[in-house]
Amino acid sequence: MMSVAQLQHRSLILFDLDGTLVDSAADLYRAMNLSLEKLGLPLVTEAQVRVWVGKGAAKLCESVLEHLFGQVDVQQQQQLLSTFVEVYAQELCVDTQVYTGVLPFLEYCQNHNIAMACVTNKPEQLAKGILDLLALSPYFKMVIGGDSLPERKPHPLPLLYCAQAQNTTTAATLMIGDSSNDVEAARRAGIDCIVVSYGYNHGESIYDCQPQQVVDSLAELIEEDLVRRQA
Numbered sequence: 054m055m056s057v058a059q060l061q062h063r064s065l066i067l068f069d070l071d072g073t074l075v076d077s078a079a080d081l082y083r084a085m086n087l088s089l090e091k092l093g094l095p096l097v098t099e100a101q102v103r104v105w106v107g108k109g110a111a112k113l114c115e116s117v118l119e120h121l122f123g124q125v126d127v128q129q130q131q132q133l134l135s136t137f138v139e140v141y142a143q144e145l146c147v148d149t150q151v152y153t154g155v156l157p158f159l160e161y162c163q164n165h166n167i168a169m170a171c172v173t174n175k176p177e178q179l180a181k182g183i184l185d186l187l188a189l190s191p192y193f194k195m196v197i198g199g200d201s202l203p204e205r206k207p208h209p210l211p212l213l214y215c216a217q218a219q220n221t222t223t224a225a226t227l228m229i230g231d232s233s234n235d236v237e238a239a240r241r242a243g244i245d246c247i248v249v250s251y252g253y254n255h256g257e258s259i260y261d262c263q264p265q266q267v268v269d270s271l272a273e274l275i276e277e278d279l280v281r282r283q284a
Contacts, residue, residue, distance in 0.1 A: 056277045057227070057245050057266040063167050064221045067212055067244075068193075069230035070173035070180055071106055072252030074155050075187065078103045079148035084141035085117060091136055095121055104256035107232045109174035109199040110138055142179060146186040152251065154270035159192045161275050170215045174199035174206055174234070194219060207234045209242035216244070229271070233262035247274070 071077045082102040089096055097117055105116035114133045118125045162169055169192050173180045177198025184190040195218060197211045204210040216226045228239040231252020239246035248264045249271065259267060268274060 056274070056281075057247050058274045058277060059227075059245075059281075060162070060165065060167065060274065060278045061282065062225060063227050064225040065168045065170065065216060065219045065227070066162055067170050067172045067215055067226065067228045069206075069228075069232070069235050069252075070171055070175055070183065072231035072254075073152075073229060073235075073249055074171070074189065075149050075151055075183060077149040077183065078106055078253065080145065081106055081113070081141070083147065084137060084144070085113070088133060088137040088140045089117070091140070092133060094133075097121075103253055107174070107234060107253045107255060109205065110134060110141075110176055110179075111199075112174075113137075138176065138179070142182065145179065145182045149183060149187070151187055151189065152249075152271075154272035158271035158275055159189070161278075163192060168194050168219050168221075170195040170197065170219070172197045172206065172211045172215060172228075177201045207237035207241065209238055209244075212238055212242040212244055216242075231259070233257065233259075236262045236264050 068074055079099065082099040085102055086096045105113050111134055114130050114137055115125050118130055118133065171180060171193050175198055177196060177200055180198045181196050195215055197215060199205040202210055202214060212228060216223055223243045226244050228235060228244050228246040231249050232254040236246055236248060245265060247266045247268060248259050250259060250267050250269050
C-alpha cells in the first residue's frame with residue numbers, strides 16, 4: 054500500500070498534541086483528582102481519564118461529572134473546569150513524556166523544510182506550556198488550541214486556518230493525530246490524515262473511523278520516505 058505521508062509533496066504537517074506527540078494522561082489524571090479533591094467530589098481513575106481525554110478540558114470535565122452524577126450541572130462544570138485549568142497549569146509536565154519516534158520525525162521534517170503546526174483541543178496556553186517545557190516549541194510555526202478560534206476539531210476550521218496562514222494548499226498539507234476527532238477534521242478539510250495506534254481515542258479502536266493509514270511510530274514515516282527517495 055502506498056503511504057499517505059508522501060513527505061516530498063508536503064509543505065505543512067499538522068500535529069495533534071495529547072496522545073500523538075506526548076503522553077500526558079498521567080498529569081491530566083493527577084490534576085483532575087487534585088481538582089475533585091479541592092471541590093470535595095469523588096475521585097476517578099487514570100484508566101477512566103485516558104478514555105475521556107482528547108476533546109478538550111471542558112469536555113473532560115463534562116465526562117467526569119457525567120460519570121460521577123449521571124448528569125452535568127453547568128455551574129458545577131464551570132467550577133470544575135476553572136479549578137482544573139488552574140491546578141493543571143501549575144504542573145504541566147510532572148510525568149508527561151514525548152512519545153518514542155516523535156523527535157526524530159520532527160527533526161527530519163525540519164531538515165526537509167516542511168513547516169509544522171500543532172493543532173489541539175487543549176487550551177492554547179496550556180499546549181504552549183507543554184511544548185515549551187518539553188523543548189518542542191522550536192519545531193512549530195503555529196500552535197492552535199481549542200480556544201484559539203471560533204471552532205475546534207472535529208470542525209475543519211483549525212486545519213484550514215493553518216494551511217491558509219502558512220500560505221499552502223490542502224493538497225500539500227498532512228494531518229497526524231490519534232483519534233476520530235483528527236480523522237473527521239481532516240476529512241472535512243480535504244486533508245490527508247495519518248493516525249498513530251498508541252494514542253487516546255475515547256476508548257474506541259482507531260480503526261473504527263476508517264483512517265487512511267495507521268502507524269505504530271512516527272519513525273516509520275522516516276523509513277518510508279527514505280525508501281521512496283532512494284527508489
